[in-house]
Amino acid sequence: xxxxxxxxxxxxxxxxxxxxxxxxxxxxxxxxxxxxxxxxxxxxxxxxxxxxxxxxxxxxxxxxxxxxxxxxxxxxxxxxxxxxxxxxxxxxxxxxxxxxxxxxxxxxxxxxxxxxxxxxxxxxxxxxxxxxxxxxxxxxxxxxxxxxxxxxxxxxxxxxxxxxxxxxxxxxxxxxxxxxxxxxxxxxxxxxxxxxxxxxxxxxxxxxxxxxxxxxxxxxxxxxxxxxxxxxxxxxxxxxxxxxxxxxxxxxxxxxxxxxxxxxxxxxxxxxxxxxxxxxxxxxxxxxxxxxxxxxxxxxxxxxxx
Numbered sequence: 001x002x003x004x005x006x007x008x009x010x011x012x013x014x015x016x017x018x019x020x021x022x023x024x025x026x027x028x029x030x031x032x033x034x035x036x037x038x039x040x041x042x043x044x045x046x047x048x049x050x051x052x053x054x055x056x057x058x059x060x061x062x063x064x065x066x067x068x069x070x071x072x073x074x075x076x077x078x079x080x081x082x083x084x085x086x087x088x089x090x091x092x093x094x095x096x097x098x099x100x101x102x103x104x105x106x107x108x109x110x111x112x113x114x115x116x117x118x119x120x121x122x123x124x125x126x127x128x129x130x131x132x133x134x135x136x137x138x139x140x141x142x143x144x145x146x147x148x149x150x151x152x153x154x155x156x157x158x159x160x161x162x163x164x165x166x167x168x169x170x171x172x173x174x175x176x177x178x179x180x181x182x183x184x185x186x187x188x189x190x191x192x193x194x195x196x197x198x199x200x201x202x203x204x205x206x207x208x209x210x211x212x213x214x215x216x217x218x219x220x221x222x223x224x225x226x227x228x229x230x231x232x233x234x235x236x237x238x239x240x241x242x243x244x245x246x247x248x249x250x251x252x253x254x255x256x257x258x259x260x261x262x263x264x265x266x267x268x269x270x271x272x273x274x275x276x277x278x279x280x281x282x283x284x285x286x287x288x289x290x291x292x293x294x295x296x297x298x299x300x301x302x303x304x305x306x
Contacts, residue, residue, distance in 0.1 A: 041248050042153040044204055045160030046169050048212040048258070049130060050240025052162065054096070056256045059245070061096045063158045064125035071100040073123045077139045078131030078164040079105075085129050093127075111143040120148050125158040128165025134175055136168050137201060146202060153204055156248075166212040172233055173201030174211055174222065188221040193229050193276045196222045205246065207296060211237040214261055227265040228278040234296055235263035242290075251302075252294040262286040264299055 045060045064070035072093050079085040086103035093101045102119065110116050120126070126149055128136060140146045153159050159169075167173055177197040178186025186196070198209075209230075211223045214237030223235040238244055239258030246252055254260045264284040271279040288294060291304025 039248060039250055040154045040204075041156040043158050043248065044153070044169060044246035045158065045243055046166045046210060046238060046246065047160065047162035047243045047256075048166060048214055048238030048240050048260075049163035050213070050216070050242075052092075053241065053257065056241070056243055057092065058096055059243075059255060060125065060158070060160055061093065061098055064098070066158075067124060067156075069100065070098045070124050071102075071122050072098055072125040072127055073120060074101065074103040074127045074129065075136065075140070076103055076105045076129045076131075078133060078136040078168075079129045080131055082129075085131070089127065089129060106139055106145075108139050108143075111139050111145050114144050117144055117148055120145065120152065123152065123157070125160065126152070128161030128168060130161075130163030130165055132176075133164035133167040133173060133201070134199065136164060137173065137199065141200065141202065150203070159204055163212050166210050166238060168201045170201050170205040170208055170210045171203040172198055172209045172226070172230065174198050174209065174226065178222075186222060188219060191221050191225045191228070191278050193225070193272055193278055195276075196225050198226070207232070208234040208236050210244075211235065213240055215239040215259055220261070223261075223263055224283075225278055227263045228268075228270050228280045228283070229272075231265035231268060231270055231280075234266070234299075235261075237261040237263075250295070250297055252296060254288045254290050254292045254294075256290060260288040260292075260294075262288065262294055266299070 043063050061070060064072055074086060074089050076082040076086045082105040090101040090103055104119055149159060175197045176185055177183050179195050179197060180190060181187060183197060209226055211219050219237060223237050227233055227235040236244060238260050242256035242258035242260060244252045244260055245255055265280055268280045268283045284299065286301055293302040
């Protein structure tokens with residue numbers, strides 16, 4: 001014989017039910033709060049090309065000596081004349097008292113060889129020369145050396161470079177070529193979508209795009225085109241003889257003789273015409289001088305006393 005189970009029905013007043021639900025919710029284990037993003041502990045020293053005066057480069061050397069004697073590793077793969085560039089950079093650093101400077105002009109096969117990781121042993125600073133940024137990434141991108149440099153920066157190391165060596169710092173890397181001119185070196189006369197050719201850089205900088213020789217070569221149009229098309233990226237245009245020091249607190253400190261121009265479209269209203277012309281309203285712009293500090297997270301500027 002089958003048995004029938006009878007379940008009594010209990011009616012609970014709504015107020016009591018809500019109170020009980022609240023008590024259960026209060027007693028239930030809470031999901032852990034999302035972990036705050038861990039910032040790299042190192043510094044980036046990003047020079048916009050041109051001459052580098054003594055105070056500027058002594059700042060780099062001082063950062064390389066924070067933990068003891070400096071050892072600077074120079075990569076010259078961007079240069080078209082590495083046999084000249086390497087010795088010149090080595091002499092520059094040795095002139096500032098750095099005894100241990102090693103220059104390398106590697107091939108892709110050499111960079112892929114895990115044995116090449118030894119070139120970074122004991123390095124307190126890395127330096128990328130100027131030239132053609134695409135040549136540099138063609139050799140180092142996604143190699144064991146690239147990954148080790150990211151680890152060095154995350155752990156407190158110093159990574160610097162000038163001109164092409166500045167362009168490679170951001171994950172979004174401007175190549176210097178323009179679609180309108182047949183994928184050759186750009187003249188930057190327009191602000192059009194898909195006109196600024198780009199590829200993947202080394203990714204030391206994630207939320208900004210670095211441009212260089214900025215004021216001298218009038219590169220405003222190309223950087224505006226990038227940030228209007230990709231408004232999550234902040235455009236940072238660095239003039240010659242000028243550097244941005246990206247600090248462990250995530251702020252960008254301006255060093256040197258010239259200016260740094262910042263374009264920020266994160267809160268702008270962007271637009272695109274049918275023929276591809278880009279527009280935007282409420283695009284923020286800063287022209288920063290030496291000593292100014294830009295907070296990428298908040299978009300605010302701490303002006304130096306003058």
